[in-house]
Amino acid sequence: MKPFEQLVTDHGTTVLRICRVLLGPGADAEDAWSETFLAALKAYPELPADANHEAWLVTIARRKAIDIIRIRTRTPVPAADLPELPSAHGNPGQDDGGLWRAVGALPVRQREAIAYHYLAGFPYKEAAELTESTPAAVRRAAADGIAKLRLIYPRRPGSPATEGVVK
Amino acid sequence: MTALDPAALLSPLAAPDPELLRRLHLRLETAAGDAGALDLAYTTIGTPVGRLLLAATDRGLVRVAFAGEDHDAVLAALAATISPRILRAPSRLAEAVRQLEEYFAGSRRRFELPLDRRLSKGFRLSVLEHLPDIAYGRTESYGQVAAAVGSPKAVRAVGTACATNPLPVVVPCHRVLRSDGSFGGYLGGPEAKAYLLGLEAAA
The missing domain is CATH 1.10.10.10 (Winged helix-like DNA-binding domain superfamily/Winged helix DNA-binding domain)
Structure with missing residues (x-):
């Protein structure tokens, strides 16, 4: 099994791109990235040896991003803040x-x-x-x-x- | 008019600032430590005997490796034997780095660091536990070490224990020489052993 640091090096940029496109280039994307890699680090020893690391990480990232989008959409956005x-x-x-x-x-x-x-x-x-x-x-x-x-x-x-x- | 192809259109979204990734990495190091999810932290430092890899568990320093051992291979071995939950987390090694810098500057004669000895067992462990008793600037022969740990005939086994020391420099296997005074082998190469003995002789 690769040292987890290698996964951060290899896939950190891709996960960040996905988080930023889903959530915008601000604090939400940074939170999603951080939560993704922390959750992945915790679960890593149980990951099957032949798993595709990138697919695994971006799946976690999507779940974290969708959680954040759900929280956002439950919060009414004032008209003044529309893009x-x-x-x-x-x-x-x-x-x-x-x-x-x-x-x-x-x-x-x-x-x-x-x-x-x-x-x-x-x-x-x-x-x-x-x-x-x-x-x-x-x-x-x-x-x-x-x-x-x-x-x-x-x-x-x-x-x-x-x-x-x-x- | 030529429409932008998607790659060109999206290029401003594709390359996050490297500084942002560094900041996120730092945040991950802290969060992982707080969550108890970081089993091994490591960093590397430049020294007069080349770049050293330092790795620590929550119990203490577990591995020091010379560049010649191939740091990537050493990390892969640690992932297999201890845990793959490994991050580069220099703040966890700050005290070890400070003491090594003092040692190489000639101002530290003894390391005072918690050590995680889990990579050594049995006879090898007793040899390695004896080594810090050899004073700074002094040396012992493989035979003397064998006698000191109560197995005077196990001279070769002492050699093996020194050659597989997971914590070189900090656990001073460089202070063990052949009985004729020649160096014997060293993980970091003969030049590194000569450098360390010269450093200690001069201080």
């Missing part, structure tokens, strides 16, 4: 704030599909198993999510800004 519409101007690729807000406005299933397939690199089939979905549904959710984000960043960085249409 702002991202600007179509600015500097694509560097305007993280706008992109993060846009990701945060996507339905959870689309955020999951983007996180697992595009950021963690799981094929649709594996992403579906890890998120209790089907490959077709994950593919569709990822495509829908990307299409919405493209409305905000329609062009390659460096091309002239256009009037973005965001509905």
Whole structure:
């Protein structure tokens, strides 16, 4: 069995990407990452020797993130705190704030599909198993999510800004 | 107009700041310790005899390893024999690091650290427990050590015990020489043994 430190080194970044896409790049994602690795460390000696460490960790991370989303949605959010519409101007690729807000406005299933397939690199089939979905549904959710984000960043960085249409 | 491919579109989301990962690691070290889930903490330090790996359980320092032993292999062995719940957690080794730095600076002659001896058993353990009785700057022969632990004929076994010392430097197997005064083997290599004996002779 590998020393647990090796798992943190190998998969810490992927787990953090997933937590941030599901929860936004703030304290909630940091809490989810910390809770994921602490729970994994506790359970690690009982993990079967042939287990896929990355799949195991991102499954725990998803459970922690969903717990946090449930707590959030039970708390009424004042209208003033609704996400702002991202600007179509600015500097694509560097305007993280706008992109993060846009990701945060996507339905959870689309955020999951983007996180697992595009950021963690799981094929649709594996992403579906890890998120209790089907490959077709994950593919569709990822495509829908990307299409919405493209409305905000329609062009390659460096091309002239256009009037973005965001509905 | 060319639409961004998904990888380019998502690239600002993909690379978390390394500083954030360091902070999260530190938080994990603390939380794991508080939860009693950290069975082995380790760190590495640079010394005149090369980089040393230090590993500790909640009972004390359990392993010191020279670079030549391959630190990754040593950690893998600890995962198999003690527990895989291992994290790099330098704060847990701060006192050991401080005393080793003092030793290499020539200002410490005796280590005062809790030791976890679980990696040594039987005759080897009695040999290793005798070694701190050899004073700083002094040496004994393998035969003298064998006599001191009550098995004067077990000279070879003393050699084996020293060669498999899990806590070199701290448990001074470098103070044991062949009866003709030559060095005998050493886990850290003959240069490291010569360095330690020279350091102690000079202080």
